[in-house]
Amino acid sequence: MTTSSPSFRDWLLRGSQRRLLWLYVAVFVICLLTLWRGGDALKQQQIEDLNRETQEQLDQLASVVESAIAKYQHMPTLLASNDRVRKALRDGLPSDINQLNRELEQINRITEASDSYIIDINGDTIAASNYRLSTSFVGGNFAFRPYFQEAIQGKAGRYYALGTTSNRRGYYFSYPVYEGDTIIGVAVVKVDLNQFEKRFSNQAYEFLMLDPDGVVFSSSRASWLYKVMGELSYEELSRIAESQRYFDQSIETLPIVARRRFAERASVIEMLDEVSDSRGDSLVERHRYLTMEKPIQLLGFKISVLVPLTAIEEQIALWRAIFAGGITITMLIMGLAHLRSRMLQERSDAIEMAYHNQAYIREVIQHTQAGLVTLDGQRRIEALNPAVEKLVASPLSGLIGQPLTELFWPSETDQTRWMKALQADFDNAVNRSTTVEGTLQIEGHREGVAVEATICELQLPNRRSYLVTFHDMTERKRYEQEITAARHALELRVKERTFELEESNHLLRHEIAEHKTTQQELIQTAKLAVLGQMSAGLNHELNQPLTAIRSFAENGLKLLERERYELAKGNLQQINQLGHHMGDIIARFKVFARKGNVAHTPIDVQSAINGALKIMQPRLKEASIQVQSPQSVELAVLADMVFLEQVLVNLLANATDAIMEAQPEDKWIKIAVDSDDSQARIFVQDSGKGLSEEALAHLFEPFYTSKPSGLGLGLGLSISQRIMDSMNGDLSACNPTEGGAQFCVTLNLFLPDQS
CATH class of the missing domain: 3.30.450.20 (PAS domain)
Structure with a gap:
């Protein structure tokens, strides 16, 4: 009975451990299921919020497009009532036609229309606002166009098509020119849709303008033009081809592979998008979009917006990964609770040893x-x-x-x-x-x-x-004198004294080594004290946002004077965002002063580039510098958004200064992004005169600058390099063969499988 008792207790203990293990497994599975369902609910809520925001943006976009085009619909009527137009059509004198060309050019410049032109009753263009260009409409015959045929019958004509001469898409308004009760010609105004595409190309959504047949007539993506979101019959395709509206452009279907109705006016679609990898090879990826449509009554068109859901899906995936990690860590902590007594004992021993070490260090310093x-x-x-x-x-x-x-x-x-x-x-x-x-x-x-x-x-x-x-050395000198005197006086006792003298010398060398160690520590302390001088860099880092705020404020005042309140509101919102951005910079400096750690979170590279360009946009526009930047970078890096934007803004500002100093014929800045399996690289290249050998050698030293006196503190690149070090990244510079200077920002990729 006594011998079997320990085995029985072990069996009970093992049974209790098994039950506890199964309990942990069951709790873990329940938490994971709750996590998955909670993620789906959160994603649904975020898409609903995005739907409401997109509805407001769609209404605003449709209103802007309709009002912008509607202001041109009465221009042909005004041109048709012009006496000089009637005289040119009636008499056909070269002097009258030349004067009419100049007037049409001036009217176009004032109204910002694309083209204005006058057609006689045979369909030949006698005068046009673009008469100076090689693609002038003068002499062209447009009798086949429906807007001419409607106007020659006494009606106000409308039409949309790809221009036969300019090869540019436009919306046409026409009106007959009367001489008494007789129609002697047609006045036409063409509205170029490229201005709307440029205005909305940098938004967080993609937009489409669909004609009554459902063909994409205008889009923020050029690859989507002349495609349809649904299916067209053979008769419809034949009718479009016979109208010569799009010439030889093939009408294809957008690669939509799935569609799900989400709300009354919204759907979620999956589309195949073609992207390029780091080697330049084309890849096809599936992307999900929230899409909404709204008709434009004036034109008979529809406006459709496609908002990518990639950010929401990545956020939910990250949330699930973090929550699952937290559950896993919690379960591990609970599983290791039985080791607590041993850890407490080891901790007590370690604390006691630390106390002994600290007392020893204090004793050394005091002596x-x-x-x-x-x-x-x-x-x-x-x-x-x-x-x-x-x-x-x-x-x-x-x-x-x-x-x-x-x-x-x-x-x-x-x-x-x-x-x-x-x-x-x-x-x-x-x-x-x-x-x-x-x-x-x-x-x-x-x-x-x-x-x-x-x-x-x-x-x-x-x-x-x-x-x-x-x-x-007084004590050492005294020892040396005593040793010398003892050596002469007690030569017979040298062997007895040798051990004592060697021991004294050992202690003396040990003390000298300790003194030298203390000296090196004090030298290192003096080096670290220099870091306090870097607070002067705060002035440099806040200069760019302040410049942007001043530019937005000046533009806002001009817009208020012109009663363009919506655009003025946008400028005020930009100023508000820059103010928050400056607050973030100051907060980051406080964290940096406390030796805090930079937050390494997944950051969208495209968002960081767009944020930096938004800050620098007024200055780049003022300097007439063209920026070539990627528009659809789908990379995430481990970094801090404020610090990464701060580095990019500094590089763009330096590139602008270099271009303004060199004054080249072509003023441009190129931003490029590539990546490999573990790192992403952002390149910023300018068309300046490049970096000298001396500048390349001292570029990242504090207070070194190659700019003229008074145009820089020499802190920007030094601070940027420190920021990149804190984000486990790198900042380098070189002179490319095509000229100018190129800076490279290298960061670690965010890999979800390793999170």
Whole structure:
């Protein structure tokens, strides 16, 4: 009975552990199921919120497009009532036609229409606003166009098509020109739709303008033009081809592979998009969009917006990964609870050992008697510690600014080495320090103090400084004298005294080594103190957002004067965002000052580039600099959004300064992105004159700048490099073969499978 009792207890213990294990597994599975269902509910809620926001954006977009086109519908009527138009059509004199061409050109410049032209009753164009261009409509015959046929019958005509001469898409308004009751010609105004595509090309959504047949007539993506979202019959395709509306453009179907109704006016679709990988090869990916449509009554068109759901899906996936990780960690902590007693015991032993170590370190510091003196570039005394005054037993504040020779005299044997050390260039020296013996003595004192002096250079930016360490040698000298006297007097007892002398020498060497270690620690402390000077960089980092705020404010005032309140509201929103951005920068500097860690979170590279370009847009526009930037980068990196935008804004600002200084014929900045399996690279290249050899060697040093005096502090690239280091990234520069300068920002990719 006694022998079986331990086995029975072990069996009970193992059974309890198995039940506890199964309980952990069951709780873990329930948490995962709850996590999955909760993620679906959260995604549904976020798409509903996006649906409401998109509805407002769609209404605003449709209103802007309709009002922008509607303002041109009465222009043909006004042109048809112009006496000079009637006279040119009636008489056909070259002088009248030339004057009419100039007037049409001026009217186009004022109204910002695409083209205005006058057609006679045969369909020949006699005058046009683009008469100076090689693609002029003058002499062209447009009798086949429906807008001409409607106007020649006395009606106001409308039509949309791809221009036969200009090869540009447009919407046409026409009106007959009367001479009495007789139609003698037609006045036509063409509205170019490219202006709307440019205005809405940088939005968070893709937009489509569909004609009554469902063909994409205008889009934020050029690859979607002349395609349909549904299916067209053979008769419909034949009718479109016979109308010559799109010439030889083939009408294809957008690659929509799935469609699901989401709300009354919204659907979720899956579409195949063609993208390029890092090697330039084409890949096909499936992307989900929330799509909504709204008709434009004036034109008979429909406006459709497609909002990508990639960000929401990535956010839900990240949320699930983080929550699942938290559940896993919690379960592991609960499973390791039975080890708590052993960990507490080990922790108690570690704390006791730490207390012993701290007491030992305090004891070493308290018994350190090293005297410290700092010298400026001319080897004059800048500062000294109380230990030096204790060595000479006298206050030394009067020696500040005096040469070191007022305090220290080297021995005769070391005088030559000491003079060479004072004149040495430590940057190129093999030995970074020099140690000599000498005497600390000030005027008025008869006796000096024997010391060992060590001089080395402090690594401080923009100036030279030196540290001299003095160690009291009085005790050592006394030991040497006693040993010499004992050697002569007690030569017979040398063997007995040898052990004691070796022990004394060992202790003395140990103390000297400790003194040198303390000296190196103090040198490192002086280096770290220089970091306090970097707070001056805050002024430089806030300069770009302040410049952008000033530009937005000036534009806002002009827009208010013109009563363009919606655009003025957009400028105010930009100012508000820049204000928050400046607050984030200041907060990041506070975190940096507290030695805090930069948050490494998944950051969308396209969003960071768009944010930096938005800050720099006013300055780039003012400098007439063209920016070539990718529009659909789908990469996520581990970084901090505020810090990454800060680095990109600084690179764009430097590129702008370089271009304005060089004044090349072509002013451009190119932004490119590529990646490999683990890293992403963002390239910023300008058309300036490039970087000199000296600039490449010192580019990232604090306070170094190649700009003219007064145009830079020399802190931007130094701070940017520190930011990249804090994000485990890299910042480099080079001069590409095509000219200019190129900077490369390298960051680690965010890999969801490894999160």
